[in-house]
Amino acid sequence: MKKAVSMLLIAAMVVSGLTACGSSSKKADDKFYIGGIGPTTGGAAIYGTAVKNAAQIAVDEINEAGGIDGHQIEYKFEDDQHDPEKSVNAYNTLKDWGMQILMGTVTSGPCVAVVDKTGQDNMFQVTPSASSTDVIVNGNVFQICFTDPNQGTASAQYIGDNKLASKVAVIYNSSDVYSSGITDKFLEEAKGQDFEVVATEAFTEDSKTDFSTQLKKAQDAGAEMVFLPIYYTEASVILKQADTMGYAPKFFGCDGLDGILDVENFDTSLAEGVMLLTPFAADAEDEATQDFVKKYKDAYGDTPNQFAADAYDAIYTIKAAIEEAGATPDMNVSDLCDALKEAMPNISIQGLTGGEEGLNWEATGEVIKQPKAVIIEKGAYVGM
């Protein structure tokens, strides 16, 4: 038995692990336990980290101001590495911790897996940025961001209504739920609009470093505008390569492009004239945004992106829903969920991403708000 010692070590570890987790956490009855889930490591870490930090700011603000109806908030964030399986593990970890309300998850794919679990447990969930329609199926989940289809439709309408171009090419990530979801609806809506889609070029997660083929095809097809329903890291590469090959169309993107000005070693002059549909611009003039951006910069040394703003709004949405429902922390998870579900369609908050009319919700969980487009001018987002 060569492995006897190692077996013993394993046994010891497993047992200690079991007992450590087995002892359920001591819960204070007068506090709301809000958990968050998102990727803070791995490829999508930037989104998860933004959500984690921004939600922390919102929680601290609320706690300083006396809490929700006098009840403080306990907040804890778990990493899911943008993986559905890890996300469910994170959810279970938070349940052990005593979570009553979930603010998450950040990315769509893992969120679908977690939604299934919150549906079973009947736990109230607000997701800041999971934009897939498959997220809002059980009635206990509410979104802060637009759904993917809405973004695709809104983009096509915006381009058509404002006559931004007559020939449009699309470059999208076919292996990404967000990107292909927008593209599908964009193409559908584009048929009825006053412009022509001349090229639809895909790339995948494994081939996102060279876009010269896709750009060449768009150029050959004579596209005046390239629609980029993708995230900003890839978009920055596309802009760079388009510039190198001397192709200068207009670029139009969705909220995933937000953050392009902060990409390291990226010449921001290339992004001049890029238009994007986003609910949040960090240099907006209003007091709430300025205050939030300042706090975020002071605490984390970074300019918050749209994900951060969504998370900040998500926490305040939960607060508003609790106040509307008159819920208290001693309610059990399921009762709390039922009460908050009832309250959601009746509340309205201004928030950072609400625009002029604020955020409202359908009973299904879908958000109602105005789409906003911004254009990048002189290295800053300017409202259109």
Add this chain to the structure above:
Amino acid sequence: MKKLFGTKNMKKTTKDSFITYAMVILVFLIVQIMVGTGSMSSLLQGLLVPLCIYSIAAIGLNLCVGYLGELSLGHAGFMCVGAFSSAFFTKYMMDTGMNEILRFIIALIIGTLTAAFFGFLIGIPVLRLRGDYLAIVTLAFGEIIKNVMNVLYIVKDKDGLHFSMSDAASLNMAEEGTFLINGPKGIIGTPHQSTFTIGVILILVSLFVVYNLVNSRSGRAIMAIRDNRIAAESVGIPITKFKLMAFTLSAAIAGMGGVLYAHNLSTLTALPANFGYNMSIMLLVFVVLGGMGSFRGSIIAAVLLTMLPEVLRGLSDYRMLIYAVVLIAMMLFNWAPKAIEWRQRHSLKDMFTKKTKGVQ
């Protein structure tokens, strides 16, 4: 006669396999008791099925790496095939009112057979070659499968099934059609049917199959090929046949793990994280760490390494760092010559049997 049933007269290999079965059943009983008395955290309860999934996949890979002696870097690809084919079937049959247990069993068989079929297809040309070709081809296979799943659209409506490899719009789907496979979104809404009991049963089944194979005439032929191909060929062992047999079986077991995976989460997507080559290498780590050729070791390594990052969640940002350090430490402990020597000197068994054993 009585002595026949004692452990002393038992063949070493039989004893080895019985220890493994006993270990799995013991863990199963302990877990059942803990769940029954409510002393197990939700995190661990949620982890039980994934632990079974990775144990099964590691058993499958160990057959290929440890006994066949061929390096496969595409076992996540076989898991992917098993997962998608079974989930596709389940989703297709979902509104027909078929008995759920029967449906799951058929899905399990379909997933396993599809993975076996792909293993067989790949094995035909590649296993005839010598050298590291299998590693290269399986690596490519895993990546191809993952990418194919990401562009595959299948919908079901009143006219039957529609397929597309380009986008959802070209399917001409009728109004009330449902997506079975929706490109990068994969399969959504698979019922949650994998349970810990099923997982343990499948572990036992795969253990039973592999133990019986490696201790049989075929198994000895497979090991003979691994140890010396020319010698095996010269005594008339049909090399390709036995290689194909072991490889197909290995792929089938991995596919079985995939079926469990597909029915554990309500979303099934082919991401680099779950079915990419990273996962194939992770499985290889389980096998190497647990000891090549030791199925028990594979299970222990799979359980330990899957649990570790989750149990370490308390350390937040440092957990991945600690995970890596533990990985290195375990690898050294298991395989470094000095560590092996130290282990032999301090072996627990020796401590208990010192008096009878004498000088070693």
